[in-house]
Structure formats: structure tokens, C-alpha cells
Amino acid sequence: MSAAEQTLATADAVPLSLQGPAPKRVVAGYGFWLFLLSDIVIFAALFAAYAVLSNESAGGPTAADLFDKRHVLIETACLLASSVTCGFGSLAVQRGDRTSTYFWMTITFILGISFLSLEMSEFGHMLGIGAGPSRSAFLSAFFTLVGTHGLHVTAGLCWLIVMLLQVATLGFQPMVSRRFFCFGLFWHALDIVWIGVFTIVYLGAHL
Amino acid sequence: MSTENIAQGVAPGAHVHTHGAHRSYLIGSSYAVILTLASFWASSTDVIYPPGVPILLGVLAIAQMGIHLVFFLHISSAPDQTNNVLALAFGIFVVGLLVFGSMIIMAHLNHNMMPMDRLMQLQMQR
Numbered sequence: 001m002s003a004a005e006q007t008l009a010t011a012d013a014v015p016l017s018l019q020g021p022a023p024k025r026v027v028a029g030y031g032f033w034l035f036l037l038s039d040i041v042i043f044a045a046l047f048a049a050y051a052v053l054s055n056e057s058a059g060g061p062t063a064a065d066l067f068d069k070r071h072v073l074i075e076t077a078c079l080l081a082s083s084v085t086c087g088f089g090s091l092a093v094q095r096g097d098r099t100s101t102y103f104w105m106t107i108t109f110i111l112g113i114s115f116l117s118l119e120m121s122e123f124g125h126m127l128g129i130g131a132g133p134s135r136s137a138f139l140s141a142f143f144t145l146v147g148t149h150g151l152h153v154t155a156g157l158c159w160l161i162v163m164l165l166q167v168a169t170l171g172f173q174p175m176v177s178r179r180f181f182c183f184g185l186f187w188h189a190l191d192i193v194w195i196g197v198f199t200i201v202y203l204g205a206h207l
Numbered sequence: 208m209s210t211e212n213i214a215q216g217v218a219p220g221a222h223v224h225t226h227g228a229h230r231s232y233l234i235g236s237s238y239a240v241i242l243t244l245a246s247f248w249a250s251s252t253d254v255i256y257p258p259g260v261p262i263l264l265g266v267l268a269i270a271q272m273g274i275h276l277v278f279f280l281h282i283s284s285a286p287d288q289t290n291n292v293l294a295l296a297f298g299i300f301v302v303g304l305l306v307f308g309s310m311i312i313m314a315h316l317n318h319n320m321m322p323m324d325r326l327m328q329l330q331m332q333r
Contacts, residue, residue: 016286026287033291037298044302048309073247080239083279087232188279192272198243199268203250207260 025178032182036189039152043193046148047200050141054204058136063205066131072202075118076194082111083191090184096172105164108187112157119150142201149197152190159183235278242271 021027054063089104123143126132133143163183166176246267249260276282282291321329 022287030290030294034294037294040298041301041305044305048306051306051310052313069247069251073243076243080236080243083239083275084232084236087279088229091228091232185280188275191279192275195243195268195271195275199246199264203246203264204261206250207257207264 024174025181028178029181029185032185036185040189040193043145043148043196046141046145047196050145050201053137053141054201056137057139060136060139061129061131063138063142063201066126067202067205069202069206071118071122072198075115076198078111078115078118079191079194082108082115083188085111086184086187090180093167093172093177093180096177098167098172101167102164105160109157109160112153112160116150116153116157119146123147146197146201149190149193152193156183156187156190159186231278235274238274238278239271242267242274246271 057063085104085107089101089108092100092104126139131139133140160183163176163180166179170176246264249255249263249267255263276295282288282295284292
């Protein structure tokens with residue numbers, strides 16, 4: 001029997017229901033998880049609107065005309081890589097390691113900014129060729145869905161800056177590392193939404 | 208790691224003070240990369256029977272969401288995660304209702320709607 005199993009066996013003597021309130025980190029994580037799920041429900045409504053309206057291009061440009069797969073692959077790579085570096089950053093926060101927190105979170109920030117600028121250049125190009133949100137129902141749904149995701153990423157980047165400032169001024173207090181934990185959850189959830197976006201919007205356009 | 212944490216169960220990647228946590232993120236991200244590339248490949252290949260491609264894309268996307276939930280968001284069957292898993296199940300239920308409900312309702316409405324030219328004719332006659 002390993003040391004961990006031995007502690008597990010002794011801890012099992014006290015049933016979970018008698019061990020008192022759950023640690024604050026678990027409770028805070030649960031509350032934030034509920035918020036994330038409600039956010040995902042918002043995205044579900046936008047996805048439903050897009051699925052219904054994606055063929056209603058009103059004689060204007062269709063999805064297959066507009067979307068470039070290579071561009072989306074680079075955007076996806078940025079977001080996925082930022083998810084991993086954010087994970088490494090959260091581990092550094094839990095260890096209380098200031099240098100590697102700054103390192104990984106700065107990389108996360110740079111990858112997030114590059115994702116956003118790629119998305120902005122795509123939007124700018126579409127607006128330039130007259131494929132703005134007012135062109136057709138399809139484009140309204142597209143800009144609402146992808147724009148809402150972009151706004152979430154922007155909010156996440158602002159939050160990341162605030163968290164780095166808090167680490168600089170307050171240090172790794174339990175409060176700060178809980179907030180960082182919630183930021184990590186938020187960032188990973190945005191990546192999950194992006195999986196839906198690139199599958200339904202961008203890959204679905206070329207079927 | 209305190210006794211309390213062990214007793215409450217530990218999600219994959221939640222071992223803070225070991226190298227296992229970093230490895231968990233790396234394993235998760237390599238699965239995610241493989242699934243992403245598979246989606247992009249499936250959408251542009253001629254090898255697969257074309258009507259089957261949307262189903263394959265759906266399966267790959269759901270699989271990747273599962274990978275992200277387990278390896279990045281650390282959702283697991285650990286005792287301290289019971290509430291999270293229940294909330295997730297309810298969230299998936301609501302998302303399914305919203306998306307598939309809207310699609311079915313709108314498809315039926317489209318189906319039952321009079322063709323646009325006949326609608327115009329009717330309005331002309333009045």
C-alpha cells in the first residue's frame with residue numbers, strides 16, 4: 001500500500017458528509033462554473049440563430065465565398081496554444097512561482113492578442129467588400145456569434161492584465177490565486193466555445 | 208497535498224506539486240491538436256463519403272470538447288466535482304433543447320410556409 005493510499009484509507013474513516021464545509025476553492029470554482037454554463041447557454045442561443053440563418057444570404061456573399069480555412073486554422077492554433085500556456089500559468093500560480101507566472105501569462109496574453117487581431121483583420125476585410133452585418137440575415141448571425149466570442153476574449157485579456165497587476169501588488173494571497181483559478185476556467189471555456197465556432201461556422205461553410 | 212484534498216478526490220491534472228500536472232496539459236493539448244487537424248482534414252478531403260462528413264465533424268468536435276473539459280477544466284468523477292458534473296449535465300440539456308429545438312421548429316415553419324411567389328400572387332389579387 002502506497003503512502004497516498006494509506007492516507008486515503010485513514011481519511012475514509014470520516015465520511016465525506018461529516019468532513020465539514022468544502023474548501024473555499026471548491027465552492028468558488030462551483031459558483032464560477034455555474035456562471036460559465038450560463039454563458040455557454042447564451043452562446044447556444046447564438047449558435048441556434050446561426051444554424052437557422054446560415055443559408056439566408058439574400059443574394060449576397062455566402063459562407064463558402066467568405067471563409068478561408070487556413071486563416072481559421074491559425075486562429076485556432078493561437079487559441080489552443082494560449083489555453084495550454086494558461087494552464088501552465090495556473091500551475092505556476094498554485095506553486096506561488098512569480099517568474100513563471102509572469103512568463104506563461106505574458107505568452108497567453110500575446111497569443112490572445114494575436115487571435116483577436118487575426119479576427120479583426122478578417123472582420124475588416126469582410127466589411128471592406130460589403131459583407132457587413134447589415135448585408136443579410138446570415139451575416140448578422142455570423143457577426144453576432146463570432147463577435148460575442150471576440151468580446152469575451154477581449155474581456156478575458158483585460159481580466160488577465162488586472163490579475164497580473166494584483167499578483168504584482170498583492171502577491172499570491174489565497175484570494176488572488178482563487179481569482180486566477182477562475183480566470184483559467186474562463187479562458188478554457190472560451191476555447192470550448194471556439195471549437196463549436198470553427199466546426200459549425202468555418203468548416204460547415206465548405207461542406 | 209493535504210489529507211483533505213486526497214480524501215475529496217483529485218481530478219486529472221489537479222496534482223499541484225508534481226510534474227504530472229504539466230504532463231496532463233501536454234497530453235490534453237496533443238489530443239486537442241490531433242482532433243482539430245482531423246476536423247480540418249475531414250472537411251476538405253474526398254476520401255470520406257460526403258453526406259457522412261457533417262456527422263464526423265460533429266463527433267470530432269464533441270470529442271474535443273470532452274478532452275478540454277477533462278484535461279483543461281478538470282471536470283471528473285471526483286467527489287468534490289459532483290455538483291460541477293450535475294450542473295454540466297443540466298447545461299448540456301439546456302444547450303441541446305435550445306439548438307435542436309430551434310432548428311426543428313424553424314425547419315417545420317419553413318416547410319409549412321407557402322412558397323414566396325404564391326404569397327406574392329395572393330397579395331396582388333387583393
